[in-house]
Amino acid sequence: MTREVLALAMDAGGTMTDTFMVDRDGSFVIGKAPTTPWDESEGFIESSLDALAQWDLDERAAFSQFEVAVYAGTTMLNTLLTRTGRRIGLITTRGFEDMLVMEQGRQVWSGYSYADRLHAATHVHNSPLVPRRHVRGVSERTDMFGKIPIPLYEHDARRIAGEVLDQDLQGLAICFLHSYANPANERRMAEICREAMAARGLDLPLYLSSQIRPVIRENQRVNATTIEAYAADPVRRQLHNVENSAVARGFRKQMTTMLSYGGLANIRHPRLHETLISGPIGGMLGAHYIARILDTPNVLAVDMGGTSYDFGLITNGTFNLNNEPEIARFRLALPSIELDSIRGGAGLYLSVDPITNRIIMGPEGAGANPGPVCFDRGNRQPTITDCLAINGYLNKDNFLGGKVKLNLPAARQELETQIAAKVGLDVHEAADGIIKLWLQTAMDATRRAIQVRGGDVADYVIMGYGGAGPLVLAGVSEGQPFKGVVTFPFAAAFSAFGCTTTDYSHRYTRSSLFSIASAADTAAKEALAAGLTRLWNELEAEAHESFVSEGMDLAKVEYRRVAFVRYGGQLDEVEVPFDRAWQGTPADIDHLLERFEDLYTKMFAKAAKYPKAGYAIFQVALVASIETRKPEFPLLAEQGPTPPAAAKKGQREVYLDGRWQSAGIYDMELLEPGNVIPGLAVLEHPATTLLVPGTRQARVDRRKFIWLDNLQRGEPST
Numbered sequence: 001m002t003r004e005v006l007a008l009a010m011d012a013g014g015t016m017t018d019t020f021m022v023d024r025d026g027s028f029v030i031g032k033a034p035t036t037p038w039d040e041s042e043g044f045i046e047s048s049l050d051a052l053a054q055w056d057l058d059e060r061a062a063f064s065q066f067e068v069a070v071y072a073g074t075t076m077l078n079t080l081l082t083r084t085g086r087r088i089g090l091i092t093t094r095g096f097e098d099m100l101v102m103e104q105g106r107q108v109w110s111g112y113s114y115a116d117r118l119h120a121a122t123h124v125h126n127s128p129l130v131p132r133r134h135v136r137g138v139s140e141r142t143d144m145f146g147k148i149p150i151p152l153y154e155h156d157a158r159r160i161a162g163e164v165l166d167q168d169l170q171g172l173a174i175c176f177l178h179s180y181a182n183p184a185n186e187r188r189m190a191e192i193c194r195e196a197m198a199a200r201g202l203d204l205p206l207y208l209s210s211q212i213r214p215v216i217r218e219n220q221r222v223n224a225t226t227i228e229a230y231a232a233d234p235v236r237r238q239l240h241n242v243e244n245s246a247v248a249r250g251f252r253k254q255m256t257t258m259l260s261y262g263g264l265a266n267i268r269h270p271r272l273h274e275t276l277i278s279g280p281i282g283g284m285l286g287a288h289y290i291a292r293i294l295d296t297p298n299v300l301a302v303d304m305g306g307t308s309y310d311f312g313l314i315t316n317g318t319f320n321l322n323n324e325p326e327i328a329r330f331r332l333a334l335p336s337i338e339l340d341s342i343r344g345g346a347g348l349y350l351s352v353d354p355i356t357n358r359i360i361m362g363p364e365g366a367g368a369n370p371g372p373v374c375f376d377r378g379n380r381q382p383t384i385t386d387c388l389a390i391n392g393y394l395n396k397d398n399f400l401g402g403k404v405k406l407n408l409p410a411a412r413q414e415l416e417t418q419i420a421a422k423v424g425l426d427v428h429e430a431a432d433g434i435i436k437l438w439l440q441t442a443m444d445a446t447r448r449a450i451q452v453r454g455g456d457v458a459d460y461v462i463m464g465y466g467g468a469g470p471l472v473l474a475g476v477s478e479g480q481p482f483k484g485v486v487t488f489p490f491a492a493a494f495s496a497f498g499c500t501t502t503d504y505s506h507r508y509t510r511s512s513l514f515s516i517a518s519a520a521d522t523a524a525k526e527a528l529a530a531g532l533t534r535l536w537n538e539l540e541a542e543a544h545e546s547f548v549s550e551g552m553d554l555a556k557v558e559y560r561r562v563a564f565v566r567y568g569g570q571l572d573e574v575e576v577p578f579d580r581a582w583q584g585t586p587a588d589i590d591h592l593l594e595r596f597e598d599l600y601t602k603m604f605a606k607a608a609k610y611p612k613a614g615y616a617i618f619q620v621a622l623v624a625s626i627e628t629r630k631p632e633f634p635l636l637a638e639q640g641p642t643p644p645a646a647a648k649k650g651q652r653e654v655y656l657d658g659r660w661q662s663a664g665i666y667d668m669e670l671l672e673p674g675n676v677i678p679g680l681a682v683l684e685h686p687a688t689t690l691l692v693p694g695t696r697q698a699r700v701d702r703r704k705f706i707w708l709d710n711l712q713r714g715e716p717s718t
């Protein structure tokens with residue numbers, strides 16, 4: 001029978017665009033190509049062809065079969081970081097015009113190092129997405145209960161619409177105080193803007209905070225609205241390019257992308273800022289999926305790529321959802337899977353500080369273009385990848401399966417003159433030191449991630465992925481009592497893999513103003529239940545509309561209701577999923593509050609329970625999802641410890657711990673379940689490389705996951 005492909009997932013990182021394809025049996029294949037920021041569809045096609053070639057599939061046949069295609073990119077984040085978005089204006093409530101330049105206190109310090117936090121003199125404000133001269137205030141006021149004590153002053157509104165529109169802008173954001181409680185004034189302002197545009201023959205997109213993110217707290221709301229206005233368009237253009245190039249090859253569905261809280265959304269999704277950090281989220285979802293397969297509750301997931309180093313935790317089988325994350329120095333009311341990211345990828349530039357003579361890594365990197373010196377594409381500033389290349393970690397004829405030939409003499413020469421000579425070391429010794437420094441930085445960051453959350457390294461399995469993840473896995477876990485150290489033959493496209501492990505889903509949120517006493521009577525519970533039913537029904541209608549417009553089958557949609565509950569008077573809330581069918585009865589309210597106290601006492605302590613204060617619900621959410629086909633990992637038969645002869649590629653000298661040592665070289669894809677490869681060895685894949693130091697062994701399990709056992713600790717124990 002011919003192969004039927006079902007899902008295509010793509011993660012366009014700062015350096016590489018990775019593909020993961022799944023067929024009807026749950027088998028999969030990966031592909032890789034350099035990211036092409038000028039037109040991401042080029043990288044998309046290159047990368048998918050790379051995967052298709054391995055399955056010997058015709059491109060048209062494959063594209064016409066895909067049921068789901070996910071594309072997660074980095075355009076939005078880069079647009080924000082480099083401040084290269086749209087020229088937009090902001091109309092807000094009079095008196096709040098300086099909101100963007102003042103910023104919320106916490107946001108001002110976001111992204112600052114400890115040293116910079118100590119020295120307030122070194123500290124500068126975020127440069128606002130909307131310059132102050134493009135911000136205008138109009139007289140109006142909606143209160144927190146949704147009442148309108150001051151109507152929109154229409155003459156004022158008209159004049160201001162005119163002023164803003166005469167500034168040659170590309171989009172307009174409108175964000176009034178408390179518009180989440182009543183959008184009437186914002187909507188009227190939008191109408192006035194439309195009239196003013198019509199009079200001027202203009203047609204700018206309008207972004208209303210009550211549509212983009214109708215939640216309490218104006219700072220987070222204005223951030224979401226301006227980011228949507230500023231950065232969503234360039235992303236949408238890229239996503240449509242990608243979809244068009246897929247459609248031109250026979251793709252019959254619509255393209256989807258990854259939301260920062262997990263779940264797929266159509267690229268026509270009106271709130272694209274929700275995909276701000278999509279790629280790394282895929283990795284966390286993938287790690288979560290595998291954690292369930294391995295039945296291991298605690299995982300530290302580390303993704304080492306060419307550009308960044310991302311890591312996140314799964315504890316007790318769940319990842320943390322951060323409801324107000326700080327991304328690119330913006331505090332957002334955007335639920336996202338919690339993860340940390342540092343500029344620590346293998347592409348980081350190296351230099352020597354002329355005053356202190358210390359080696360400096362980054363913060364900039366070479367990306368895929370021009371790439372490291374060894375790519376021979378014009379860049380002469382050495383990178384960490386150049387160190388890895390000259391010290392024998394990387395196979396010069398196997399980079400991206402040999403598509404990029406590494407020029408070792410060029411890398412050696414630049415490292416020699418720009419780094420080694422200046423610090424007075426032999427070039428390989430200098431490269432060795434740099435690799436150690438790089439690993440140490442990554443190790444410190446990851447260990448801290450567990451410790452600041454009160455965890456114990458010994459309870460966690462560390463999973464390493466990304467092109468360079470398997471290269472650093474041994475180093476990052478060295479001397480740490482991890483429960484297990486594991487990587488995967490598909491590590492190089494792991495985040496793309498993760499995108500295929502999640503359902504097609506949307507999450508809708510609404511602010512609310514419910515509170516209830518602990519000894520409430522039936523009437524009070526009925527009133528609360530009715531209020532919740534009304535909001536959830538509204539959200540369900542919204543979900544329906546969007547699923548229909550995306551051409552999805554409504555019969556397959558499943559709904560999950562979520563309430564954000566807190567004790568009366570508290571500032572923070574707990575996300576409580578309602579885990580049975582909602583009937584809107586007083587018994588449902590009892591159950592919801594029980595679930596809340598259950599979670600609350602798990603997160604804090606039994607003694608922290610405080611029902612006397614009553615309960616408040618200031619936000620509800622609805623998650624609507626459709627299940628997708630997931631990759632499968634059947635248990636294969638063990639083939640014994642000795643790898644097949646074809647897997648052994650020979651020996652290579654690797655410079656480790658101050659000397660050249662001979663390493664066994666293996667083809668990762670030809671290893672069989674049960675195989676054990678003692679260190680020192682290098683396991684090569686077309687897009688990634690696993691270093692097995694002398695103190696470790698690589699063990700292939702029955703799902704072909706690769707464990708790095710620590711021989712000094714007598715692993716594996718079972």
Ligand code: AMP
Binds near residue numbers: 016304468492687
């Ligand atoms: P990523 O950004 O996740 O694609 O990771 C890219 C990094 O993977 C590169 O900078 C290399 O350091 C590393 N890498 C290791 N082995 C290979 C390989 N065979 N081909 C390409 N990249 C590799």
Ligand code: MG
Binds near residue numbers: 013305306466467495
């Ligand atoms: Mg990557």
